[in-house]
Amino acid sequence: MESLLNQISGTWTTYILWFLHKHGSLRFGELRRKIGDISTKVLTERLRMMESMGIIFRHYEPTIPPKVTYGLTDRGKELTKALTPLYKLALRWNASE
């Protein structure tokens, strides 16, 4: 059980999942802009990691400019569902500070 917990522990992981959950599939650039202060490198890393965990998918179209879309897999949806109470709590706590 350690593993899942540690894996989603990455700084941005839950945050990224949150946006994919909220907005559905997104292109790389959209995701980047929504999140705000994240470098392309870090975002790529996290996305690849989550892809290898099987919680998000990556759809690549080799057009020019290229178009890469990310979204939640079924497994990922399960996960974000389990994370929902946590998101809500986070919102509540941060609001009252």
Added chain:
Amino acid sequence: MESLLNQISGTWTTYILWFLHKHGSLRFGELRRKIGDISTKVLTERLRMMESMGIIFRHYEPTIPPKVTYGLTDRGKELTKALTPLYKLALRWNASE
């Protein structure tokens, strides 16, 4: 919302909370043994961090030998409650591998 998520993102944080949730208050050594592979330094760090977040309390008795007990505050109980679905999911996924 970033903050809470990022803070509990620390490698062991959720894991420690899990044990405190499951067993109630625990002494430092007990916690350490239950978790297994964690150094005293890191455990101390995490505990102090969570204490400063107000999600766990630290009860110190200056006997010889000293006795230090950690447990969840109300805020901490709220948090572990929100984490429960995640714990369950983690157990399920790891079991089926």
Added chain:
DNA sequence: CGGAATCCGGGTCGATACTG
């Protein structure tokens, strides 16, 4: 132009040894 790879500095993690 969108997206990814490289390189590099700072900070965290963690093993070991030691103290009150």
Added chain:
DNA sequence: CAGTATCGACCCGGATTCCG
């Protein structure tokens, strides 16, 4: 028993560069 001290190794994250 419950921590601190110390000190590497490693990882994370940012800037820059590259590719289609």
